[in-house]
Structure formats: structure tokens, C-alpha cells
Amino acid sequence: MLPIDSLTWPAAWRNFAFRWRLGAVLALLLLLVSQLPRYFAWVQARPARILPDPLLAALPAHDVSGAAFAVIYLGIGLGVVTLLPRPYRLLRALWAYLLLHLLRCLTLYLLPLEPPPGLVLLRDPLVDQLIYAAPAPITKDLFFSGHTATLVLLALAVPPGGRRRALLAGSLLIGALVLVQHAHYTYDVLAAPPFAALAWWLSGRVSRLV
Template sequence: MAFVLVLVLVVPHFYQFIQSRPGQQLADPLLALLPIRDVSSPTFALIYGSSVATIAFLLPRPQLLLRGLWAYFFLQVLRMLTLWLVPLDPPTELVVLHDPMMDHLFGVTTQPIVRDLFFSGHTATMTLLALVVRGPWWRWGLALMTAAVGTLVLVQRVHYSYDVLAAPFFAWLAYWIAGQVTKPVRESGE
């Protein structure tokens, strides 16, 4: 919980820094092939629906839940590191992504964050959900929803295709690190 508290205190300042510094705009031929639409609602319907279903799956499985929470923490740290190391400007046709739940609950009163690009946090989070569940139906279902979210953030031009393609690797890395942290300690002599 202490690590989460540190993140909660640091993240707002970090994202203000990311948003205030200039970055490089990338050429992305894949984006040119896709339509441009505001798909905020279906994007967040998939993310929130998948998150709730995964949490319901994990609640009776505390070891997996713990690994998932650690993995999410490590994913945020990895994302902050890559955002710091790879300053980017968003694609030119960006359509601002609106989180219907957060916008409704808190209202949008500040400038939206649009320079949090490499790697896609939405796609990485969905990948993490697919990694933490067990059973082929769960995994394949969440993998398909991950592909849908990755496509939707590209259609909205919230990310470059590079951001979306890199996200599963970072999710796997965070999940692997979490597995090392939550691995049961074997007593000597076993």
C-alpha cells in the first residue's frame, strides 16, 4: 500500500511534467490506413467491463490477485520510465480520449494529458488482465478485448501503433517481475 501511496502522490506531478515538455512526432503508416473517430465510450466500456470481470475472477484467488496488483504497480513504474525516456508529441489527428466515468464523476477541469504515449497504458492494462486470469476462455476473451482496445486507441489517434505494439511486452515484463516478488519462499531443506 505504501508503494501505491507514493504513486498517487507522484503521478500528478509527473504527468504535468510530461505534458509540459515538447516531444517528437513520429511517422506512422499504419495510422494512415485507419479511420479517425471518437470511440471513447466503447474503449472504456471494454476496459471497465474487463476490469470488473477480472477482479471478480481474482477475488477468490488471493495469490493471483496479489500478483496482479504488484504487476499493475510495476507496469505503472515501467510506463513512467518509458514516458520519461521517450518524449513524444501526439499524432496530428488526435481526438482527445474522454473517460466517461471519470469525466462524469469529476468533470474535466484541466488540460487533457496527450503526451503520455510510449507505451499504451490502456493496451498494457488489458494485456495484464489477460495474463493474470486462468483458463483458455478467460485468456482468449480478454486477449480479443485487448486487441479491440488497441485498435480503438489507434482509431482515436491517442497513440502511435508503436505504443500499442510495445504495450504487451511491458505488461508481460511487469507480470513476470510481480511473479518474482510474490513467489512463495521455500524453506531450506525442501
């Protein structure tokens, strides 16, 4: 396998395996995005159950949507800017992101949950239009927290250093904010880092160039 940071874009583009894997993951991501609205509408419509959560029961609910999406989108921006000059890391991150969503679809299928008591809707204009295109708000996409897992995944994808530490801090902050919003159970947030780590590990197998 080529050293993870040694590949420049010109060298990467000359590599057939890189081009094939990049094209494949982009096509699969587009296919996934096209199917997610139907899947989440099904998740929202089926019967589910409420989990006891002592932490949420003791935590007053507040609308912190503005702060939450500032953390999320600043973190995503930092991750993308860091990964763009590093084609192999970017390729692996894209595969990891695809695998993360597939794992999340699986866990949503296996563990149908009603939203936590006191839920304050977490409004995201971009995701609401592209992914949650349903007449009613999607509130049952719970286990595991996709927002937390995405920032953890980006922290794993960027090189060690200050940006990784910033993304890890953002992961902790977004995990706390979605709990304040009662948009997730505590279990959803705690499960996010292990699933992000699993997706990152699996992506290393899929995105190998040699």
C-alpha cells in the same frame, strides 16, 4: 513457492509474507497515485517530437471513446471478479500493475512524444480526475499504451480458459480502438504486450511467499 491457486483467503491471511506483501503493494500503489498527477503534468509540459506512423496516416480518426471505455471497464471488471477469490493471483496482479506503471513512467521519461496528428481526445472521467488532474488535457502519455497493457496484464493474471481468451480479445479490440481514436501511435500499442509480460514476470519474483 506455494502453488498459485492453492491459497485460500483464510490461509493467505495467516501467512505473514502474504500480509506484508499485500500491505506493501497497496501502500506503494497509493503513493504512486498521489505522485502521478505531478508527473503527467511535467510530461505534458516538456518538448517532444512527432513520430512518422504510416498506419495512422492512412486511418481516418473517429471518436470511439464510448466503445473504448466499455471494453476497458468490462475487462477490468472481469479480471477483478476472477482474481478476488484467488488471493495469490490477486497479490501478484497488484505487484504487476505497480511495476507496469513504473515501467511506463520510465518509458515516458525516455521517449517524449507529441500526440499523433488527428488526435481525438479520449475522455475518461475517472482517470481524468484522479491521475490527469491538470488544467489542460494530458495527451503526451503515449509510449506505451496503458489501456492495452492493462488488459494484457489481466489476461496473464487470470487462470487459463475462457476469461483469459476474452481479455486477450479485449486487448486486441482496445488496441484497435485507440488507434482509430488516434490517441496512440501504432508503436505504443505494439509495445504494450511485451511490457505487460515483463511486468508479470517481474511480479512473480517480488510476490513469492517462500
